[in-house]
Amino acid sequence: MSLLLLIPLLPLIGFLINGIGFRKIPKTLVGLIGAGTVVASFACVLFLFLNFDGQPRVEKVYDWITVGNLNLSFSFQLDQLSLLFMLIITGVGSLIHLYSIGYMKHDEGFGKFFAFLNLFIFFMLLLVMGSNYVILFIGWEGVGLCSYLLIGFWNKNANYGDAARKAFIMNRIGDLGYLLAVFLILTNFGSVEFTDVFRQAAGLKAGNSTILWITLLLFVGAMGKSAQIPLYTWLPDAMAGPTPVSALIHAATMVTAGIYMIVRSNLLYTLAPVTLEVVGWIGLATALLGASIGLFQNDIKKILAYSTVSQLGYMFMGLGVAAYTPAAFHVMTHAFFKALLFLGAGSVIHAMSNEQDIRNMGGLRKALPITFLTFLIGTIAIAGIPPFAGFFSKDEILLHVFEHNKLMWGIGVFTSMLTSFYMFRLLFLVFFGNFRGTHEQQHHLHESPLTMTLPLMALALLSAIGGFFNVPEVLGGGAKLANFLAPLFAAAQNVRPEAFAMAELSHSTELALMIGSVAVAMIGLAAAYVIFISRKTVPVGEGQEHGLQKVIYHKYYVDELYDAVFVRPVNALSVFFHQVIDFLLIDLLVEGVGKFVKGLSKEFRLAQTGATGFYIFAMVIGIAALLAWSLRGLILG
């Protein structure tokens, strides 16, 4: 079998070994197996990447189900997009596995944790490697399951369990949309294989209503998985899981599955301009909403979570203006710096003995020099200050948005300022100023072990240079990633060239836009500096916020709104069903049928007398009846 098969197989093997034997295998070996399989799989991906000849290929493992005309094959697709995502997943995944060895060292569920993590990598790889919508869906559901298991990893805490359930249910709503879309695809194209579907769809006109529905429903799936309005509320709660999980699943990989899926279906989306518009605006709204909530949060992981929501919104905004390459590029850089930030936060939490409130931190840069430096790099990267990774990818999205709609661009730039502000707020409050925690915590402060700092440094390096993979031409770069990914969009470009048409912006405009967005980021930085360093402001305590701040601190009361609009009516309906419908239908009708069958059974049973004579008599009667019935024509003439 080929290397391609080995890539998802290795983490699966790791899962099986750790999952079955986690009670017996010593911790060091668990860590070795858990991280080793992912690293090995990364090596395979790297090898494939280096030997990739630019020709996409589909490798069939076997025919999975053949029923009637439906032929589902279990096959993997190797092309530019899947390679890019495989690199991110296994690369960042390896680092986070390594980090977890140190982070989870003292946890009793060490083996279980690694088993779940490996399972997650397996499903995530399945998601991006599958060559049809069904394999993608298996991965899609699988990562949802792993996310559920890992959010509720510390299952002794009931709140964490609730958070896990919330994530699962929100995702299920999205999955319904995805499933409906797959059914639509199946009925309309007779196949779920990417190549078949896109080949047939290429012949359709833009604005086709079927395509519109398919893309909208697929986007509903993406909303759930990638935390977009209105299904985003699970992601901040998902921070209940261990920090490496937040870094891997809820920042770097799983939540970008929606973006992957849309980029994969770019042909369909290009054919549905209306959907693209919807995607763009929802992305923008999510970006703004996430950034604004991030302004006043005090939990270090919650801030990063809202920042993730906001950044995902950015990516969708990019997709909405058909900027598929920049969106994928942003997925990559975001994976680097957000994983870095989460792992840095983990390191801080580790040092602070599980303290997550930034009001109780401060001045940590002396105690945690490596964490501080890497966190700083991450912050600069996400704020969009050149030459770090975030600048290039974010700017490219904004550039395309500018082309498309000036209002959208304006809000996008404003959001970028908010991002810069809350990220530096976080940085300043945590690492500068005076220590505000307890004496005990101060005493305990220490830099994290090498297994934790090593991934931090690697990710910091990537966050610093990650942008150079795709330097735009105006800055003298070769736009390597864009060229690499270009074949993916060739078909889409063919069917609707105008979606991709860029009015040739003059280099000066382009440069002006860049300088503008950098300036905006700097404003955010300056504002944060003034407030939190010069004035040494510390956010007020719980319940003392006022006005708009209070509304934002409580996340615009969206959770409460959902509770009132959806949860309570459903509960009421459920009570109604339980008390009225259940009684009338189930008790009278269903149980009646059951009782009838049971009564019948009691009668039938009596035929079994136990007397051989009777049995043979029954047989003879049976034969006679058969003869009489079958040969009635002969007998009666």
Place this chain on the structure above:
Amino acid sequence: MNTNYLPSDYLPIVVQLLAALGFIVGSMLVSHNIGPKRHSKKKDDPFECGIPTEGDARTPISVKYFLVAILFVLFDVEIIFLYPWAVNFLDWMKESREMAIAIFVEMILFMGLLLVGFYYIIRKGVLNWNQ
């Protein structure tokens, strides 16, 4: 072979059937009726004398009898199989030598299996009466 039989062709069979049935029924009826019968109270009594019966009329017989009987039937039937084979063997010999050898080998195999069975029975101690 003539395959077009008329119903009248089956007449001999019917005649034979009737004769067989008639003989049985007839002889039973005749013996029942022509024999002398003297009824008396004592004669119609089920007991001949007052001494109680000793044991069951159906005394259990050692299972060995049945085993030996069954084994006898088994091997006997196999021996019967040898007769038609032996009778035809000369004709096969004349027809084709190879075929005759093949058939001979088959019979050796058959007898070999029988012998194996026979050996099994002896080892199992079925023929050992004292056990």
Place this chain on the structure above:
Amino acid sequence: MLSIISLSLFGILNLFLGFLKSRRVLLPATLLFIALAFAANLLDWNHQYVYFRDMLRTNNLFINFSSIILLTTFLTVAISRSFGTDEEHTHPAEYYAIMLFSVVGALMMVGFENLIMLFIGLEILSVSLYVLTGSDKRSLRSNEAALKYFLMGSFATGIFLFGIALVYGATGSFNLSAIGSYVSGGPTTGISPLLYVGLLFILAGMLFKVSAAPFHFWTPDVYDGAPTLFTAFMSTVVKTAGFAALYRLLTVSFTGVYGLWWQVLTGVTVLTLLVGNITAVYQSSVKRMLAYSSVSHAGYLLIAVAAKTPQSPSAILFYSLAYSIATITGFAVLILVAEQKPIEGRPDERYEAFNGLAKRNPLLAFSLAVSMVSLAGIPLTAGFWGKFFVFSTAVDRGMTNMGMVLVVAVLMSVVGVYYYFRVIIASYLKTGDSEPIGIRPLYRFILVLTTALTIGLGLFPDVVRQLF
């Protein structure tokens, strides 16, 4: 063909192995023999051979069916336990040998090309089973079951043989294809009525063997009385072989009179489904419930035979495989659970014996649950696809012909869920003994294997189906 010869020789060899002092060698030796026969069986893959002047025919269908039979035999032997240590009353070598011989009969039934071969195969199989049913010599119920089975079986055999004689009378041949060419328009004088009667008699005999209603009455009593191990053997091997033979006979020889036997089979199918499923509901013993379940599965399999589409053989194969594996698992768990707390010296086979099984041994409870779910035909298990393929053959045949059968079958599947889930509910939701149940490694391996197969086939049915 090699498998038939080798199994016969291995059976004899097994008899002589019984003279060895140590009985330990018997079980592994028998397993080895079956594995060898399995391998020998596969040698003819993709070849067609006819043996002994058109007596036997081997092709891929033969190999598929016999592989299923050998696999189920292997599993059954693997969960046997040399039948105790009592020197006087247990004869493991003989039982294993008889099992091997009966498999020879089953294989002959699968590969027959001549009605005489079918008869001989059927008799080898049946006579072996009469003996195995009564193998628990000191149990009155076992003896009663054996005698009942023997009496009724002989009766059915008589009718079956009579049917063969009548068919011979009509066609002048025992050969399947010769009969086939007679039936599909050979004679100018029209088909002799003798053939119809003969066919119906043969059908009655075969339907008896696969325990279809109204010829099923022996099944619950015999299955209940026989030692559970042999019940498992009977309910799987006989069913597979019986349906292989039935399908072969009806399609090769009697396609010409499809209109006649289709009616008979649909009627019998509906009756079998009703009787099997509905009677199973009221049983209090799991073993008896499984006996009725075996009757009901005969009904589902009959659908595929009656539909007679090109997909039928693969549907029958898949169904037999799924059914056999799940049934063996079910009986294997039953054996272990029932012997824990005997009631009056007899294993406790009531539903109550399963109470709290999940706590006593999670593996047993899980395997049992999977096998029951598979038998009930719920997705993600092999049983679901079995039912699915069978039903789809009926749909292919057309709703006007098979609609009624399909409706009954679907309704009865729902009834099936009721009694299969009773066991699962008992083992997971009720509380009972808390004493853990130990399993030997081989037993555990077989349980894990069958459970994995059931789930595996449920997830990837095409892996096996490509072979069919």
